Amino acid sequence: GENVEQHPSTLSVQEGDSAVIKCTYSDSASNYFPWYKQELGKGPQLIIDIRSNVGEKKDQRIAVTLNKTAKHFSLHITETQPEDSAVYFCAASEGSGTYKYIFGTGTRLKVLA
Amino acid sequence: GAGVSQSPRYKVAKRGQDVALRCDPISGHVSLFWYQQALGQGPEFLTYFQNEAQLDKSGLPSDRFFAERPEGSVSTLKIQRTQQEDSAVYLCASSPGGGEGGLFGPGTRLTVT
Numbered sequence: 001g002e003n004v005e006q007h008p009s010t011l012s013v014q015e016g017d018s019a020v021i022k023c024t025y026s027d028s029a030s031n032y033f034p035w036y037k038q039e040l041g042k043g044p045q046l047i048i049d050i051r052s053n054v055g056e057k058k059d060q061r062i063a064v065t066l067n068k069t070a071k072h073f074s075l076h077i078t079e080t081q082p083e084d085s086a087v088y089f090c091a092a093s094e095g096s097g098t099y100k101y102i103f104g105t106g107t108r109l110k111v112l113a
Numbered sequence: 114g115a116g117v118s119q120s121p122r123y124k125v126a127k128r129g130q131d132v133a134l135r136c137d138p139i140s141g142h143v144s145l146f147w148y149q150q151a152l153g154q155g156p157e158f159l160t161y162f163q164n165e166a167q168l169d170k171s172g173l174p175s176d177r178f179f180a181e182r183p184e185g186s187v188s189t190l191k192i193q194r195t196q197q198e199d200s201a202v203y204l205c206a207s208s209p210g211g212g213e214g215g216l217f218g219p220g221t222r223l224t225v226t
Contacts, residue, residue, distance in 0.1 A: 004155075006155075032212075032213060034213075034214075036217075041219070042219055042220075043117070043204050043206075043217030043218050043219050043220050044156065044204070044217045045217070046214060046215070046216070049213070049214070089155050089156070091155075093212070094158075097212070098211045098212040098213050099144060099146065099161045099168075099169070099211055099212030100158050100161065100169065100172075100212065101158065101212070102158075103155030103156050103157070104155055105153075105154060105155050106153075106154070106155055
């Protein structure tokens with residue numbers, strides 16, 4: 001089955017700097033890759049997603065890149081702000097289905113003011 | 114409602130007790146998912162409903178876990194004879210069509226003592 005690895009587990013950046021979180025997946029049939037932000041005591045919130053037929057997607061300060069050949073995808077946050085501090089999870093669809101996702105273990109991002 | 118709601122938000126059960134966790138999805142959402150999130154980990158898939166049909170229950174850890182969505186809206190996750198290893202946050206998510214873009218609720222934190 002699908003396996004998703006996520007790095008780093010913790011990341012501290014200065015406000016205004018960029019943050020990059022990387023994930024790898026094992027199932028070449030996976031075709032949908034969402035990213036979630038989870039704040040303390042809340043459920044995961046979808047922040048951006050990408051499909052396997054696209055190499056890059058951007059939404060304001062957030063971008064995601066996908067390398068299907070290498071089976072890895074990354075989240076890039078530019079001009080970080082203190083409110084970006086949270087746990088971020090990557091996920092990959094199991095096979096080509098779109099309802100079952102395998103999550104990474106999470107990255108705790110701390111933005112220092 | 115404005116989002117996915119779950120109740121109770123916190124539940125403490127003695128080992129061996131039965132518990133029922135409720136999920137109210139966004140009105141009209143066809144798909145509903147349950148995930149289990151252990152402390153410090155990413156969510157793990159439990160089960161998936163499309164309307165009232167439970168299409169995938171492959172993630173349920175044992176036959177003590179049972180989920181239903183009898184009228185295609187509200188869903189209940191029931192855990193019988195709770196064990197300490199069942200302690201986790203149980204997350205519910207819903208989406209309008211298939212699985213993409215699922216919106217998570219705040220979760221129910223279950224503690225088994």
